[in-house]
Amino acid sequence: MPDILPPDCVGLVTAKTSKFDKTPLSLDCGRSLSSYELVYETYGTLNKDHSNAILICHALSSDHHAAGYYSMQDKKPGWWESCIGPGKPIDTNRFFVVCPNNLGGCKGSTGPNSTNPDTNKPYGPDFPIITVRDWVKSQARLADMLGISQWLAVIGGSLGGMQALQWAIDYPKHLRNCVIIAAAPKLTAQNIAFNEVARQAILTDPDFHDGHYYQYNTVPKQGLMLARMLGHITYLSEASMRDKFGRELREGKLNFGFDVEFQVESYLRYQGRSFVDRFDANTYLLMTKALDYFDPAKEHDNSLSKALTNVMAKFLVISFTSDWRFSSARSREMVKALLDNKKDVSYTEVTSHDGHDAFLMPIPHFIQVFKAYMQNTE
Amino acid sequence: MELRTDLTLISKWITENSHVLDLGCGDGTLLVHLRDVRSVTGYGVEIDDNNIVSCVQAGVNVIHTDLNHGLSDFSDDSFDYVVMTQAIQTILQPDILLMEMLRVGQQGIVTFPNFGHWRARLSLFFGGVMPISRALPSKWYETGNIHLCTLQDFEELCYQLDIEVLQRAVVDTKHCTSWFMRLLPNVFGEIAVYRLRSKPVKRILPR
Numbered sequence: 001m002p003d004i005l006p007p008d009c010v011g012l013v014t015a016k017t018s019k020f021d022k023t024p025l026s027l028d029c030g031r032s033l034s035s036y037e038l039v040y041e042t043y044g045t046l047n048k049d050h051s052n053a054i055l056i057c058h059a060l061s062s063d064h065h066a067a068g069y070y071s072m073q074d075k076k077p078g079w080w081e082s083c084i085g086p087g088k089p090i091d092t093n094r095f096f097v098v099c100p101n102n103l104g105g106c107k108g109s110t111g112p113n114s115t116n117p118d119t120n121k122p123y124g125p126d127f128p129i130i131t132v133r134d135w136v137k138s139q140a141r142l143a144d145m146l147g148i149s150q151w152l153a154v155i156g157g158s159l160g161g162m163q164a165l166q167w168a169i170d171y172p173k174h175l176r177n178c179v180i181i182a183a184a185p186k187l188t189a190q191n192i193a194f195n196e197v198a199r200q201a202i203l204t205d206p207d208f209h210d211g212h213y214y215q216y217n218t219v220p221k222q223g224l225m226l227a228r229m230l231g232h233i234t235y236l237s238e239a240s241m242r243d244k245f246g247r248e249l250r251e252g253k254l255n256f257g258f259d260v261e262f263q264v265e266s267y268l269r270y271q272g273r274s275f276v277d278r279f280d281a282n283t284y285l286l287m288t289k290a291l292d293y294f295d296p297a298k299e300h301d302n303s304l305s306k307a308l309t310n311v312m313a314k315f316l317v318i319s320f321t322s323d324w325r326f327s328s329a330r331s332r333e334m335v336k337a338l339l340d341n342k343k344d345v346s347y348t349e350v351t352s353h354d355g356h357d358a359f360l361m362p363i364p365h366f367i368q369v370f371k372a373y374m375q376n377t378e
Numbered sequence: 379m380e381l382r383t384d385l386t387l388i389s390k391w392i393t394e395n396s397h398v399l400d401l402g403c404g405d406g407t408l409l410v411h412l413r414d415v416r417s418v419t420g421y422g423v424e425i426d427d428n429n430i431v432s433c434v435q436a437g438v439n440v441i442h443t444d445l446n447h448g449l450s451d452f453s454d455d456s457f458d459y460v461v462m463t464q465a466i467q468t469i470l471q472p473d474i475l476l477m478e479m480l481r482v483g484q485q486g487i488v489t490f491p492n493f494g495h496w497r498a499r500l501s502l503f504f505g506g507v508m509p510i511s512r513a514l515p516s517k518w519y520e521t522g523n524i525h526l527c528t529l530q531d532f533e534e535l536c537y538q539l540d541i542e543v544l545q546r547a548v549v550d551t552k553h554c555t556s557w558f559m560r561l562l563p564n565v566f567g568e569i570a571v572y573r574l575r576s577k578p579v580k581r582i583l584p585r
């Protein structure tokens with residue numbers, strides 16, 4: 001990390017944990033959680049009338065650490081440092097920002113690696129499958145606990161954008177703005193196919209032990225690594241990979257073997273390995289399922305327009321030209337459904353070579369539109 | 379702020395509380411004006427990044443769209459008016475876009491620079507060069523105007539597409555009109571402003 005914190009950084013942050021055990025949380029799968037914890041971070045200050053709160057929903061493999069540093073020794077800031085901080089689109093001089101780790105996560109919120117109070121063992125594969133709607137419900141309880149009756153905005157990228165959309169549908173009166181970035185109203189067959197390959201990599205790893213690997217003091221390293229490598233390819237674009245690696249060789253020559261030769265191989269292996277150290281395989285399985293199941297139009301005759309009839313928030317929808325995982329066409333489906341209902345919506349397609357990961361980058365047009373929109377929010 | 383010539387006229391034609399789609403809305407000036415003066419709701423459509431930022435800054439709903447790809451994001455009859463100011467001459471297939479406008483809107487309002495204006499005629503006839511004027515400021519090789527037309531051309535196209543002209547105005551770039559513009563609009567009008575709708579006859583055509 002830099003020696004001095006830059007002025008547009010939220011600074012050093014600490015996570016907080018809240019326990020919810022008064023009412024069981026009933027889940028889409030039919031089961032319920034009698035008690036659970038959510039870990040979250042907050043930045044900025046909640047104003048007197050509690051009207052400046054923003055909820056950030058995270059994507060597949062991220063967590064509640066969206067901005068700032070835990071200590072001056074940290075190598076990297078939170079995952080959305082480009083957008084959260086003083087003077088940034090999500091301006092912490094003005095807004096009170098809340099970012100929880102999703103239920104089923106592995107960074108502190110109750111999930112498969114937490115202890116099941118009924119068995120005193122980790123939940124493992126017995127942790128219920130959580131849906132986007134369940135997450136939103138759990139986040140609504142967090143809002144109640146924090147005394148926030150209406151979010152100024154609910155914002156998310158990718159899977160986070162899906163949660164923001166679900167918020168607008170399920171709790172229309174509880175948010176004034178909804179910002180959906182690089183997301184989709186449901187996955188395509190191709191998306192589900194990628195998730196299935198990732199899951200198979202984990203499920204067939206001999207160290208997976210049907211999800212009970214904690215008891216064997218091991219992790220399905222190879223499977224999780226493969227899942228991440230595959231995912232990573234889909235988050236980048238052909239152009240960004242070409243720019244970053246080309247056909248560059250690590251040792252400058254071909255070795256006529258199967259070890260790492262091209263830089264792109266080395267990069268993917270590194271990404272895969274480092275992911276194993278920071279992520280739980282059961283959580284990865286859960287998150288991909290939540291993605292696959294998300295389809296708010298389904299219970300409205302498969303009409304997204306019908307699903308969005310009652311939304312009240314104003315919307316900002318943003319997509320990126322080179323994002324082939326959640327392409328612009330998918331964002332336009334959401335825009336069209338909002339237009340059909342004469343809802344307030346602005347949409348921009350940002351030109352970028354960074355693929356799906358572009359929403360994490362400080363791309364000028366993206367930041368300008370996002371900032372202009374947030375400045376107008378009340 | 380002073381409104382552009384054609385925008386002043388258009389805002390008089392649009393009834394209060396209507397729902398408007400502005401194609402090629404620029405920085406959102408017209409929609410801001412219509413919102414403040416006529417309580418109009420609606421959306422702007424733009425392709426330029428900077429204009430999109432300006433619209434969002436102005437609190438105008440803006441949808442990033444390439445008009446050359448049609449209006450497939452918009453449903454039939456979803457607007458009272460679809461407006462397109464000074465853009466039809468830049469469109470790849472203006473005839474198709476005109477029909478698209480009247481598919482999604484009850485009425486269309488179109489403005490364009492009149493290529494039949496006497497200065498353009500003189501420039502071509504005596505000078506032998508493509509005209510450059512207040513309404514047509516760019517040189518031929520740098521202009522985005524690929525489908526220039528005269529009032530007569532435009533009205534002929536409307537006739538062919540079963541489009542009814544409800545109202546027409548011709549003005550100069552200072553939004554003044556005059557008796558000679560009214561007498562010979564295709565010669566003296568610099569900017570043409572049309573209000574259109576699909577001919578009802580279209581709907582009772584035999585199957």
